[in-house]
Amino acid sequence: MRKDSIRNIAIIAHVDHGKTTLVDGLLKQSGTFKKHQNIEDRIMDSMDLEKERGITITAKNTAVFYNDIKINILDTPGHADFGGEVERSLNLVDGALLLVDASEGPLPQTRFVLKKALNKDLPIILVINKIDRTDARIGEVLDEVYDLFIDLGASENQIEFPVIYTDAKKGIGKSKLDDNVDNLTLLFKTIINTIPGPEVNDDHTPQFLITSLDYDSYVGQIAVGRLNNGVLDMNKSYTLCKKKENIKNQKFSALYTFQGLKKILIDKVDSGDIIAFAGIENISIGDTISDNESPIPLPRIKVDEPTVSMLFYVNDSPFSGMDGKFLTTRHLSERLNKEILSNVSLQVINTEKPNIFEVRGRGELQMAILIETMRREGYEFMVSKPQVITKTENRKKVEPMEKVFLDIPEEKVGIITEKLSERKGKMTNLQNHGTGRVNLEFSIPSRGLIGFRSQFMTDTQGAGIMNKLFDGFGEWFGPIPQRNSGALVSDRKGKATTYASLGMADRGELFIKVGTEVYEGMIIGERNREGDLNVNITKEKKLTNMRASGSDNTVPLRLEKQMSLDQCIEFIAEDELVEITPEFIRLRKMELNQTKRALLKKKEKYSGKIVLK
Numbered sequence: 193m194r195k196d197s198i199r200n201i202a203i204i205a206h207v208d209h210g211k212t213t214l215v216d217g218l219l220k221q222s223g224t225f226k227k228h229q230n231i232e233d234r235i236m237d238s239m240d241l242e243k244e245r246g247i248t249i250t251a252k253n254t255a256v257f258y259n260d261i262k263i264n265i266l267d268t269p270g271h272a273d274f275g276g277e278v279e280r281s282l283n284l285v286d287g288a289l290l291l292v293d294a295s296e297g298p299l300p301q302t303r304f305v306l307k308k309a310l311n312k313d314l315p316i317i318l319v320i321n322k323i324d325r326t327d328a329r330i331g332e333v334l335d336e337v338y339d340l341f342i343d344l345g346a347s348e349n350q351i352e353f354p355v356i357y358t359d360a361k362k363g364i365g366k367s368k369l370d371d372n373v374d375n376l377t378l379l380f381k382t383i384i385n386t387i388p389g390p391e392v393n394d395d396h397t398p399q400f401l402i403t404s405l406d407y408d409s410y411v412g413q414i415a416v417g418r419l420n421n422g423v424l425d426m427n428k429s430y431t432l433c434k435k436k437e438n439i440k441n442q443k444f445s446a447l448y449t450f451q452g453l454k455k456i457l458i459d460k461v462d463s464g465d466i467i468a469f470a471g472i473e474n475i476s477i478g479d480t481i482s483d484n485e486s487p488i489p490l491p492r493i494k495v496d497e498p499t500v501s502m503l504f505y506v507n508d509s510p511f512s513g514m515d516g517k518f519l520t521t522r523h524l525s526e527r528l529n530k531e532i533l534s535n536v537s538l539q540v541i542n543t544e545k546p547n548i549f550e551v552r553g554r555g556e557l558q559m560a561i562l563i564e565t566m567r568r569e570g571y572e573f574m575v576s577k578p579q580v581i582t583k584t585e586n587r588k589k590v591e592p593m594e595k596v597f598l599d600i601p602e603e604k605v606g607i608i609t610e611k612l613s614e615r616k617g618k619m620t621n622l623q624n625h626g627t628g629r630v631n632l633e634f635s636i637p638s639r640g641l642i643g644f645r646s647q648f649m650t651d652t653q654g655a656g657i658m659n660k661l662f663d664g665f666g667e668w669f670g671p672i673p674q675r676n677s678g679a680l681v682s683d684r685k686g687k688a689t690t691y692a693s694l695g696m697a698d699r700g701e702l703f704i705k706v707g708t709e710v711y712e713g714m715i716i717g718e719r720n721r722e723g724d725l726n727v728n729i730t731k732e733k734k735l736t737n738m739r740a741s742g743s744d745n746t747v748p749l750r751l752e753k754q755m756s757l758d759q760c761i762e763f764i765a766e767d768e769l770v771e772i773t774p775e776f777i778r779l780r781k782m783e784l785n786q787t788k789r790a791l792l793k794k795k796e797k798y799s800g801k802i803v804l805k
C-alpha cells in the first residue's frame with residue numbers, strides 16, 4: 193500500500209554544493225518557524241564542529257509539511273570521508289534530490305552518491321543550485337549530469353529526471369531560468385509528484401530498522417529510523433533483533449515523530465514515517481525492532497569498507513594526566529566502542545597490546561573529527577600516522593587506490609605532477625581549458641595521498657582544488673617516500689626560552705612558543721633538512737658581568753608555525769605520535785629517550801609496526 197500522506201527524501205551532493213542551505217529554505221517556506229523568528233544559516237549543521245568547519249558531518253533528518261503531506265528530509269554530508277552517512281541515509285528514503293553546483297558541475301562525490309542512489313533504484317530530482325553565481329555555466333552542467341547518468345548505466349526511467357534551478361540562499365526554485373519566481377513552491381510540488389510515498393503495510397509485522405542513534409540527557413539513547421511496516425505502540429512489547437540474538441519483551445519509554453527540528457511525543461506510529469524511540473537499551477545501528485512473538489528482522493545496513501587505519505594509544509607521555517579527565521585504557525576503550533554504535537563506517541579493533549586500539553575509517557578528516565570530538569569531551573590519548581588498509585587478493589598484497597581530480601593554475605602543473613609522481617601517482621587525464629587553469633586527473637595509491645593536502649595547498653598557494661574518489665584496490669606499490677624533512681626534537685625537559693628559540697632560526701621552523709613546557713622526545717619543530725636533530729630549546733643565555741649591549745633585543749623572533757590537529761596528523765612520520773589533551777596538541781617521537789632512539793635507528797628496526805609487535 194502506498195502512503196500518500198508521506199514523502200521520504202534525501203538530499204545528496206558533493207561537498208559545499210548547498211544541501212544544508214536548501215534545507216533552510218524548505219524549512220522556512222513550510223511554515224516551520226514563527227514569522228520574524230530569527231533563523232541562523234545552515235540550521236541543520238547543529239554540532240559545534242559542523243558550525244566551526246562549515247561542513248555537514250552527520251546526516252540528520254527534519255520533517256516539513258506541504259499541503260498536509262509530510263516530507264521527511266535527510267540532509268547528508270558531501271565530504272567523501274562521511275560517505276557512510278549517505279549510504280545509511282539512503283535506506284530511509286524513496287527518492288533523492290541530487291544537488292549540483294551551477295559552476296562546479298558534477299564532482300567526484302556527486303558520482304559516488306548518485307551511484308548509491310541509482311543502485312537503490314531511487315527516483316531522482318536534479319537540482320542545479322547557485323544559479324546566481326557569476327561564473328555559473330548551467331547548460332554545460334546539465335549536459336555533464338546527463339553524461340554522468342549514462343556513464344553510471346542509469347536506466348531510461350532514471351534519466352528522465354525533472355530539473356529545478358535554485359538559488360538556495362534566497363530560497364528560489366524554477367523550471368526555466370527566465371521564470372520570475374521568488375519561492376521554492378515548485379520544488380515542493382516536484383517532490384510530491386516525482387517521489388512516491390512509502391510502499392508499506394500497517395497490518396504487517398512491525399519492522400523498524402535502527403538507522404541512527406541520538407542521545408538526550410533526559411531520556412537517554414534514542415534510536416531513529418523508518419518504520420518499514422506495521423504499527424508501533426507505547427503500550428506493547430517488542431523484540432530487539434541484534435546481529436546474533438533476539439531479545440524479547442522490550443518496551444519504549446517514549447515514541448516520537450518529527451516536526452521541523454522538534455521531536456513530538458506520540459503513543460502510536462504508523463508505517464512509512466521516520467520516527468524515533470527511547471527506552472530500549474543496548475541498541476546498535478542495523479538492529480531491527482519487530483514483533484514480540486514472531487519477529488522478522490530487516491537486512492542489516494551495509495556500507496563500504498574502511499580504507500584508513502590509525503592506532504589510538506593511552507597517553508604515556510611525561511605530561512599525561514595534567515589536564516585530561518579520561519585517560520585510562522578503560523576510558524579509551526569504552527569511548528571508542530561507544531562511537532561505533534552510532535558511526536557505521538568506523539571499526540575499532542583490539543591490538544595485542546591492551547593500551548593500543550586500531551580505529552578504521554574512511555579518511556583522515558573523519559579521524560580528525562573523532563579525535564577533536566573526544567578531546568573536547570575531556571579525553572587524553574595519542575594517535576599514530578594514518579595507514580591504509582591492505583588486503584590479499586589472489587595471494588598478492590593489494591592496497592586502496594584513489595582517483596584524484598585537480599583544478600590548478602597552469603603554472604603549477606609541473607610541480608604538482610612531480611610531487612604526485614614521487615607518491616606513485618600516474619596522470620590519467622589533462623585538460624587545459626585555455627583559461628589559465630588546468631584539470632588534471634591522477635590514479636594513485638591512497639597511501640600516497642596521506643599528508644598530501646597541506647603540501648598541495650602550499651604548492652598552489654591556496655589556489656588549487658583537490659577532490660578524490662576511492663577507486664578499488666591495486667597491487668602494492670612498494671615504499672613511498674615520506675616527509676623528507678626531519679624533526680627538531682627536544683633533548684630534555686624544561687621551558688622553551690627566547691634565547692634558544694632564536695638559535696633555531698637556521699635549523700628549521702618551530703611549532704612551539706617561547707615559554708612552552710617541553711619534554712625529552714617532544715617534537716618542537718620541522719628541521720630544514722633530512723634526519724632528526726636533538727636540540728636544547730631550554731638553553732638560557734649565560735649571564736656575564738658585562739651588561740649585554742642590547743643586541744639580543746634587535747634580533748626578531750620568527751613566529752612559530754601554528755599547527756592544527758589536521759596538520760599534525762598529516763605531519764607525523766611512522767615513528768612519531770600526536771599527543772592530544774583537552775588543552776594541548778603535542779607532537780612526539782614514539783621512543784622518547786634519545787639514546788634508545790639512536791640505538792633503534794642503528795639496528796634499522798625502528799618503525800611504528802615494530803614498536804607495536
Ligand SMILES: Nc1nc2c(ncn2[C@@H]2O[C@H](COP(=O)(O)OP(=O)(O)OP(=O)(O)O)[C@@H](O)[C@H]2O)c(=O)[nH]1
Pocket residue numbers: 205206207208209210211212213214234246247248249268269270271321322323324325358359360361362
Ligand atoms: N551564491 C550562492 N551560494 C550558495 C547557494 N547555496 C549555498 N551557497 C553557499 O555555499 C556554501 C556551502 O553551503 P552548504 O549548504 O553548507 O553546503 P552543503 O552541500 O550542505 O555542504 P556539506 O554538507 O559540507 O557537503 C555556503 O557558503 C552557502 O552560503 C546559492 O544558491 N548561491
Ligand SMILES: [Mg+2]
Pocket residue numbers: 211212213237247248267268269270
Ligand atoms: Mg551540509
